[in-house]
Amino acid sequence: MKLSQRLDTTFAALADPTRRAILARLASGDASVTDLARPFAMSQPAISKHIKVLERAGLISRGRDAQRRPCRIEAKPLAEASGWLESYRRIWESNFQRLDELLDELKTQEEKRRHTKRGDQR
Amino acid sequence: MKSTGTLKITTPTDREIVMTRVFDAARHMVWEAMSKPELLKQWLLGPPGWSMVVCENDLRVHGTFRHVWRNTDGTEMAMRGVYHEVVAPERVVRTESFDFGCEAQSGEQLATVGLTEQAGRTILTLKVLYPSKEARDGTIASGMEHGVAASYDRLAELLAATPSR
Secondary structure, three states: OOHHHHHHHHHHHHOOHHHHHHHHHHOOOOEOHHHHHOOOOOOHHHHHHHHHHHHHOOOEEEOOOOOOOOEEEOHHHHHHHHHHHHHHHHHHHHHHHHHHHHHHHHHHHHHHHHHHHHHHHO | OOOOOOOEEEOOOOOEEEEEEEEOOOHHHHHHHHHOHHHHHHHOOOOOOEEEEEEEEOOOOOOEEEEEEEEOOOOEEEEEEEEEEEEOOOEEEEEEEEOOOOOOOOOOEEEEEEEEEEOOEEEEEEEEEOOOHHHHHHHHHHHHHHHHHHHHHHHHHHHHHOOOO
């Protein structure tokens, strides 16, 4: 899958408050579907559906334990998703830092002009 | 290096990117730096390795602009568009589209620049409205790919410069 497609899948999976809450819970440790369903006013099949979306997006993985199959958070897609805006930000930040320097130069030039003008009037 | 403001980037809707940045300069100066081609060429460069080789800017309503950037490897990327609103030194609305080199982008995007002055400082707000969510995400993702490619290039340089044992 291309990076842009992976990001689409990641963001689609993240675009739901229940799924984000599930991820937040998993960030503090692995949990079974039953554990995950507990805080939500939702049936277990409904929670299972959300878990499948997260699993397909690669945001979580399921353990081998046949009984419990605990869910675990996967870091890579999330790192990619945060890097997504981060590199865009870096590009613009370096543009704007160059603009800062240019503005400093322009200010110095304007100061000089003002002084020369004042000098002329005297 | 002095940096007066942190860049704030938000995505208020599916099709938008909004950037806010404070500059330690009067508004007319920021306006000048964003309007004059010889000044634009000095800062609007993008990822490391790119320079702006063509900058045409007819800053008036219905006026057109064209920017061409070239990478050290010879790759070019161009953006062109038309001005719809020009209110010096506070507001510009223009359509933008990429000529080539940026496959992720399709169709026209609408960019709105706002400048407000506060106690000698200037607050810049840049809002870009994309034709679709895919176009917006593609633009950001392509920035990421450039960024990643640039860091790989630097890594390659570093490795080339390291004597093998």
